[in-house]
Amino acid sequence: LEYTEVNVPSLVHDLLPVVKQQADKKQIELTADLPDQLAAVVDEERLKQVLINLLNNAVNYTQEQGKVALTILRNVDKLKITVADTGIGVPEKAQSRIFERFYRVDRARSRNTGGTGLGLAIVKHIIEAHKGSIYLDSKLNEGTVFTVELPLKPEHFQ
Numbered sequence: 001l002e003y004t005e006v007n008v009p010s011l012v013h014d015l016l017p018v019v020k021q022q023a024d025k026k027q028i029e030l031t032a033d034l035p036d037q038l039a040a041v042v043d044e045e046r047l048k049q050v051l052i053n054l055l056n057n058a059v060n061y062t063q064e065q066g067k068v069a070l071t072i073l074r075n076v077d078k079l080k081i082t083v084a085d086t087g088i089g090v091p092e093k094a095q096s097r098i099f100e101r102f103y104r105v106d107r108a109r110s111r112n113t114g115g116t117g118l119g120l121a122i123v124k125h126i127i128e129a130h131k132g133s134i135y136l137d138s139k140l141n142e143g144t145v146f147t148v149e150l151p152l153k154p155e156h157f158q
C-alpha cells in the first residue's frame with residue numbers, strides 16, 4: 001500500500017459526480033453525509049476503489065427511485081464509512097459468500113449489470129490490507145448497509 005495523508009471529504013467530492021450520473025439514470029436519490037474535515041493516512045487510490053465499488057453496487061442493486069446514502073465519520077481512532085441502499089438486498093444464506101471472488105447472488109439479478117463478481121473481493125482485500133473490517137446488514141427486498149472501519153492511520157505511523 002502507498003500510505004499518504006488524505007483529506008477524505010475532498011476525495012469523496014472528487015468521485016461523487018460519476019456515481020451521481022449513474023444514480024440519476026435510475027432516478028435514485030444519492031446523499032452524502034460527510035464531515036468538513038477528516039484526515040486519514042491511507043492508500044488514496046485504493047480507498048477510492050473501495051468507495052466506488054460499494055457505491056456502484058448500491059446503485060446497481062437498487063430499483064429505480066430508490067435511495068443510496070453514503071455516510072463518513074470519525075469514530076475515535078477509526079474512519080467509519082457506511083453505504084446504505086433501499087435495494088433488492090442480499091439473502092441471508094448468500095451474505096457470507098458475497099466477498100468471494102466471482103460469487104454473484106444469482107444470474108437473474110446480475111444479468112443487467114454486466115459485472116464479474118470481483119468487486120467485493122477486491123474491496124475486502126483492500127480493507128484487510130489496511131487492517132480494517134467490513135460487514136453488511138441486509139434484508140431481502142428491503143435494502144443493504146455495508147459498514148467499513150479503517151484505522152485513521154497505520155500502526156507505528158510517524
Ligand code: ATP
Pocket residue numbers: 053057058061085087088089090098103104105106109110113114115116117118119120121144
Ligand atoms: P463487479 O463488482 O465485479 O462488477 P458484481 O457487482 O456482481 O460484479 P460484487 O461487487 O463482488 O460483484 O458483488 C457480488 C454480489 O453481491 C453481486 O453480484 C450481488 O448479487 C451482491 N451485492 C453486492 N452489493 C449488493 C447490494 N448493495 N445490494 C444487493 N446485492 C448486492
Ligand code: MG
Pocket residue numbers: 053056057115119120
Ligand atoms: Mg460490484
